[in-house]
Amino acid sequence: MHSIGFTAIKMKVAHSLWIQQGRLVSGVFLLFLVCMPTVVLAFGEGGCGAGECRDCHSLDAQEALKLLPPGADKINSVNFSEVGGLWRVDGEAQGSPFSVYIDFSKKYIIAGNVIRIKDGANIDHRVDVEQIPTAGAITLGAASAPVVLHVFTDVRCSYCKILHQDLEKLVATTPEIKVQIHLLPIMMDKKLAAALGCSNSAQMLRAAYDSQGDTNLMEKLAPCDSTGVDAIETFARKWKLNSTPSMVLPDGQVVRGARPLETLKQMLQPFIPQT
Numbered sequence: 001m002h003s004i005g006f007t008a009i010k011m012k013v014a015h016s017l018w019i020q021q022g023r024l025v026s027g028v029f030l031l032f033l034v035c036m037p038t039v040v041l042a043f044g045e046g047g048c049g050a051g052e053c054r055d056c057h058s059l060d061a062q063e064a065l066k067l068l069p070p071g072a073d074k075i076n077s078v079n080f081s082e083v084g085g086l087w088r089v090d091g092e093a094q095g096s097p098f099s100v101y102i103d104f105s106k107k108y109i110i111a112g113n114v115i116r117i118k119d120g121a122n123i124d125h126r127v128d129v130e131q132i133p134t135a136g137a138i139t140l141g142a143a144s145a146p147v148v149l150h151v152f153t154d155v156r157c158s159y160c161k162i163l164h165q166d167l168e169k170l171v172a173t174t175p176e177i178k179v180q181i182h183l184l185p186i187m188m189d190k191k192l193a194a195a196l197g198c199s200n201s202a203q204m205l206r207a208a209y210d211s212q213g214d215t216n217l218m219e220k221l222a223p224c225d226s227t228g229v230d231a232i233e234t235f236a237r238k239w240k241l242n243s244t245p246s247m248v249l250p251d252g253q254v255v256r257g258a259r260p261l262e263t264l265k266q267m268l269q270p271f272i273p274q275t
Contacts, residue, residue: 057104064089067102068109082123083114090126097239099124119255119267126252127239132182136197136228138205141171141178147271149264150180150248152232152241155196155205156187156213160245163258164209170264176272181205182232184244188213190229198224 061075064087075091086101101110101124113122132150151167153160167179183193188208192215196205199221208217236242239254247255250271259267 059087059089059102059106064102065091067106068100072098082116086110099126119259119263120257121253121255121267123253125240125254125256127235127241127248127254129248129250129252131235131239132180132248133228133231133235134180135231136183136194138181138183138197138200138202139178140167140181140202142175143178145171145176145178146273147177147250147268148180149177149250149268150182152182152184152236152244152246152248154184154186154188154213154244155192155208157244159258161209163245164206166259166261166264168206169261170268174265174268174272177268183229184232184236184241184246185229186244189215190226191215191223192218192221194224194226194229195221197228198222 059078061078064078065072065075068089068091072091072093075089076097077088077090079088079090080086081088081101083101085104087104088099088101090097090099092098101114102108103110112124114124115121116123129148129150149167151163153164155161164181167181171177171179183197185193192208192213195218196208204217204221207220208214211217241254243256245256245258247259249255249267255267
């Protein structure tokens, strides 16, 4: 996250392995120690207890900009956070995106990662899905599927291969979902990433996983310039996608690391149109 000149939270970083449904998922967990005052809600007519708290709390972009310390140039959006009692404020500082939280009292700014317990997602990390480059993406599932999951991957990453196997099962069992695979060469050969992307071949992608990114696969692929891969690397740097696998849900939420099939279905279920 881009710093805009303030420290709002103390963090202890613990590197660990996360055990979820029998899978080990490499991750970095941020444990927060936040001192908050006791809050007493008024349960009565005219108080927040009489209805939704959002009914009597408001914050617009102009006010949010005034509340932030110097350094924030622009506020793009202000929305109620999924964490109660907070607004999520997304903006830009010196051309880089940032996200912070402001509490309903408008006295506190919270900057840092907020981890959702049920799936380990950092709800503070979102991207603009409209800016995800399309060149060089490999599609799993039906092209007409209404729900799109973007996955940034590297064929030499063991967790990426585990995830890919479940992604193939996901699109086979849930026709409403398609997966756009974006090759982000952190460990794999960049020329191989470019050639695979230009091929748009799910079969060749599987072969690349099986061979752990063996460059001999280039003999079976047409050479391709790196324009598509360059665009993905630029996007990844801008939005801080610095590890693989990284998934982007339809609403822009970033989920780092592999997840088992059932968890993938649970994460995407809210986006499937109801018939």
